[in-house]
Amino acid sequence: MSEQVSDDPLQYCVYALFQNYWISKELLPDLYASTFRQSMQLKEFFDRWFRYRLIVEPDYIKLVKTPVEAKPWMGIQSFLHPMDYIFLSCFIAYMEEKGEGQQFVLQDVCEAIINYYPGPASEVVWKNRSVRQSLVRAIKYCEELFVVKTFDRKIDEFQDNVSHDMLFETTSFLRYFVNSFYFDYSAVRSFDTLKGFMVEEEKREGVQPKHRFMRRMFLEPNVKRVALSEDESILMREYGAQLIRNAAEEFDHLELEEYPSMFMMTHSRHFYGQYYPAQNKSSTLSLMTTQLGTYLWALINNGSIVPDETGTLTFTFEQALQIFTQVKEINDHGWSITYQRESAEKVWIWALAYMKSFEFAKEENGYVYIYDVLGRVTGEYEKGGNDLDEVSSESTWIF
Secondary structure, X not given: OOOOOOOOHXXXXXXXXXXXXXXXXXXXXXXXXXXXXXXXXXXXXXXXXXXOEEXXXXXXXXXXXXXXXXXXXXXXXXXXXXHHHHHHHHXXXXXXXXXXXXXXXXXXXXXXXXXXXXXXXXXOOOOOHHHHHHXXXXXXHXXXXXOEEEEOOOHHHHHOOOOOOOEEEEOHHHHHOOOOOOOOHXXXXXXXXXXXXXXXXXXXHOOOHHHHHHHHHHHOOOEEHHHOOHHHHHHHHHHHHHHHHHHHHHOOOEEEEEXXXXXXXXXXXXXXXXXXXXXXXXXXXXXXXXXXXXXXXHHHXXXXXXXXXXXXXXXXXXXXXXXXXXXXXXXXXXXXXXXXXXXXXXXXXXXXXXXXXXXXXXXXXXXXXXXXHHHHHOXXXXXXXXXXXXXXXXXXXXX
C-alpha cells in the first residue's frame, strides 16, 4: 500500500477511504494527516451523498461502508471455508470480552472458541489440520487489519503443530472493527431476518433512495436496472439525469454512465486504488476479458450470436469454453507465460471467476450468462507498447 499526492486532496481522501478498510496513522501517515485535516468536510460529504459515518480515532480513520445488498464477491478473499468466518466471529467475540490492550495466548483462544462456536462442539477438532487452518486464516486476517498483534512467534506454525502456542495483544483497532448496529445480533436467525433488520437500520439512519443508489455506484462494478428497488427506480426515472449531473460536478475525473440496462461509474484517469483494466498481477486476466468482449462483439455484428432483450448472451459452459478457446488461440501470444502454457479450459475457469468479480458474467446450472456491460470494455490495445493503453472503443451491444 503506497501513498500518492493528488491535485484534489479531498477527493483523493474520498477514494482512499472507499478502498481501505481504514487508514492507519502508522502505515499511511501522510494520508492519515490529510484525511484528519479534512475530516469535518469529509463527514459532511459522506453524510450528504451516502449517509455514511466517518470515524476519526488517534490511530486510524474509518469510513463505515454498508453495502445495499450482499454480493458473492464481497467476502474475504483469503477465506476458503464457512468455518473461517465462524472462527473469525468467535475470535472477535473473545477479544471484545478481553478488551483493548489485553494479552492472551493461542491455546486459550482454542478453548474459548469451542465455547463460542454456534454448532456442536464436536465439529471443532483441533487435531484436524483443516480446522486449524481455518483459525489461522481468521487470525491472520485480524493481524493484517491491525486488530491484534503478535510477539515473536508466527500463527502459521499452528497449522502443523496443534500444541503451538504464542502471545497476542488486542489493539485500539478492535473498538471499531465490527460495525455497530441498533439491533441484537443474537436475534438474527437467517439471511432474510438480517435483511429485515438492515432495512429498519436504514430507516433509522435516514437513508434515502439517492443514498442507496450512490452506495451501489461506489461499491459495485455496475448497477443493473433490474436490481434496483422500486424507490430507486422511481428516483432514477424522475431525477436520474439531475443526480448524474450533480455527481459529475462534485467528482472530478468521474462519470456516472446511464444505459437502458444498467448504470456504471467510470474514471477518466487513475486516481486511487484498483481499476479495470488492471495494472497489477491480474492484468492478463483483464486483457483477456477485454479481448473476449471484443470477440463477442464481432460475433454479434456478423449475426453468429444474438443477445436477448436485456443484452445478455447465454451459453452452455461448453459453448462459452469453445468461444474462449478461439480467443486464446488468437491472442495468447500477448499473455503471460502461465496463461499461455495452461489449457484453455483451466484459463477459462480463471477468466470466468475474474469476470464474475466485476459482474460481467454469471454462472448458474451449467450455463454462462455474459452481460452487456462487457461490451463497455471492448476495444483494441497498442501493440508492442503498454497493453493497458486503450486505443479505441466503439459503442457495442449495451442495451
